[in-house]
Amino acid sequence: MNKGGSPFAPASIAQRRKPAIGLGIVIMTWFALMTCRGEDIAALRARASEVFGPLPARMPGAEQDTPAMVRLGRKLFFDKRLSANKTVSCNTCHPLSDNGAYPGPTARGASGKQGERNSPTVLNAGFQFAQFWDGRALDLVAQAKEPMVNPNEMDMPAGTELFRRLREARAYQKIFPQAFPQAPDPFTIENLARALAAFERTLITHDRFDDFLNGKNRALTWTERKGLRTFMETGCGKCHDGPGLGGTSYQKIGRYHPYANTNDLGRARITHEETDRYKFKVPSLRNVALTAPYFHDGQVATLDSAVRQMAYLQLDTRLSEADTESISTFLHALSDKGLALRQPAHHRSGLSDLQNH
DSSP states (O other), X not given: OOTTXXXXXXXXXXXXXXXXXXXXXXXXXXXXXXXXXXXXXXXXXXXXHHHTOOOOSSOTTGGGOOHHHHHHHXXXXXXXXXXTTXXXXXXXXXXXXXXXXXXXXXXXXXXXXXXXXXXXXXXXXXXXXXXXTTOOBSSHHHHHHHHHHOTTTTOOOOHHHHHHHHHHSHHHHHHHHHHXXXXXXXXXXXXXXXXXXXXXXXXXXXXXXXXXXXXXXGGSOHHHHHHHHHHHHHTXXXXXXXXXXXOSOEEEXXXXXXXXXXXXXXXXXXXXXXXXXXXXXXXXXXXXXXXXXXXXXXXXXXXXXXXXXXXXXXXXXXXXXXXXXXXXXXXXXXXXXXXXXXXXXXXXXXXXXXXXX
């Protein structure tokens, strides 16, 4: 009310300007925040691109693959005839309907024996510098040869029986020669492994983190970008680097604090070097939110627990609940956009229509 006047009398000029001034401040503050946020996003992208970078369009070696090799490899991947008692296929331990990773700590082989290590996802595997947790296979071709003869997996005693089965199959009588037209005998373990590797090289996923690195600001939410910053500032990117956010080096599990499971010597079983004791290949974090349980023994059930343990074991850092949640939130952005919805990822030929094998 104006002094000595009506409560309905007009306010003073100064009083009338206050709302306008307040609105102007709000608009300027909002504009400044948006401008700073845009600059922060650009800087974050630049920093992330230096450490990681988007997944390439194709895997190393794919330039030598043919559609016929991929078709053959796809059929072989789902074929249980590759195991001794015809009960196990590649897909049994790396089920593509469940993101290419076995959903338990370890898989059970054809003979009923339990595997020693967790079966990691086959998706994007060809981008990694070596295969298996201990790196004993240098590429997908070398990796494909081992499970068939491993007594804990397919348990095939010799190649003779395997190729007798494959030669008898009418479909293989046609597609093996199509895949390897120059080979005097296309039915060899090398050709089988090459075909499996050709199919596996099509299993490339695409996620929102790639979109962000490729310039789409809104591909990641604000909380996911915050998680990316926390991920890098904590030091996770020192080992989980490159386009796969891992798969580029070996590291000792328990660098600062010992891991609970000391039974598996890791890479030392291959090299017999004491310096390789408890060293394992750093796994790729692509699709990590979809591929629990975690670590080489599959003994960590949740992503939050894996994040907390890694920070403590490898970086001597005790993460707060907020930072743990922040990093986990970012890691969910590494899930293939189709698989994250539990639907076939139609954007990649190797991941689409998986049931029609």
